[in-house]
Amino acid sequence: MPESTEGKTPGIRITRNGPYIVTGGVPLARQRIVCDAEGERVGWREGESYPVGETYALxxxxxxxxxxxxxxxHAKIGFDGPETASRVPYLERADWIEGGDIRLSDAPGFCSHARFCVRGDGIWDLVERSDDPEARKTALEMAANCNSGRLVVWDRSTGEPIEPAFEPSIGVVDEPDGRPGPLWVRGGIPVISADGTAYEVRNRMALCRCGRSGNRPFCDGAHREL
Ligand code: FES
Structure with missing residues (x-):
């Protein structure tokens, strides 16, 4: 039997060559990438909320x-949007970088190229130097800002991920120059493929909304070429 996301439970169902059907009254708001004075991407600012019902189509x-x-x-233009992403779970695809009391898992196949991680020498160098409190703090910020969840920092003593706490919600991402970015799906919302199977449930993921990703349903940064 195909799995279902219908009802009060937050869920996203992908339709074949059509929209994402969101169920469970998931809150929807704009999320703008914020840059510092040097133009480096450093955080997020929430914008206006969209009024949504129990079910809506993105x-x-x-x-x-x-x-x-x-x-x-989508029907008028004959949108052809097959899902092409790997179904291999995150931890089976991740490389590991060791630091002081933290470690970093990195699965580039999930990357949406939001580019929070490349400030300075990048998060990989910062994790390796995380005995330095400032390097550790910046590495944690960068990982938390990674909307696709490509990058996850882990506490080496507990073995647990250090994840931002998200309620189930969806952010409609705007690039700093105003171009539309992906849908930032937060808080472990189940995503069900058009073939009825479930994607791995994750705290953060970035879904394509430009139709051009080569890694559908995930964003691969292709919107930046628009
Ligand atoms: S998926 Fe329906 S208009 Fe784009």
Whole structure:
């Protein structure tokens, strides 16, 4: 039997060559990437909330006239949006970088190229130097800002991930220059493929909303070429 996300439980169901169907009244708000004076990406600012009902449809083709919601244009343009992403779980794909009392897991196949991690010498160098409190603090910030969840910092003493606490919610990402970015899915919302199977449930993931990703349903940064 296909798995279902219908009802009060937060969930996202991908439709074949169509939108994401969001159920469970998941809150939806704009999320803008914030830069510092040097233009480095350093955080997020929440924008206006969208009024949503219990169930709503978010555009996956990138051609809607009513973003971020689907207006049916996908059918008129013959959107062809097969899901191409690997189903191998995150931890089986991750490389590890060891630091002081933290370690970093890095699975590039999830990357949406939000570029929080490349400030200075990058998060990888900071984790290796994390005996330095400032390097440790910046590495934790960078990992927490990684909307795709490619990067996760772990506490070496407990073996637990140091994850930002998110309520189930969806952010409609704006790049600093105003271009539309992905859908930032937070708080462990189950995502069900058009074939009825479930993707790995994760605290953070970035879903494509421009229709151009080569890693659908995940964002691979292709919107930045628009
Ligand atoms: S998926 Fe329906 S308009 Fe884009």
């Amino acid at each position: 555009c996956r083709c990138g051609h809607t006239g009513t973003p971020p919601f689907c207006d049916g244009t």
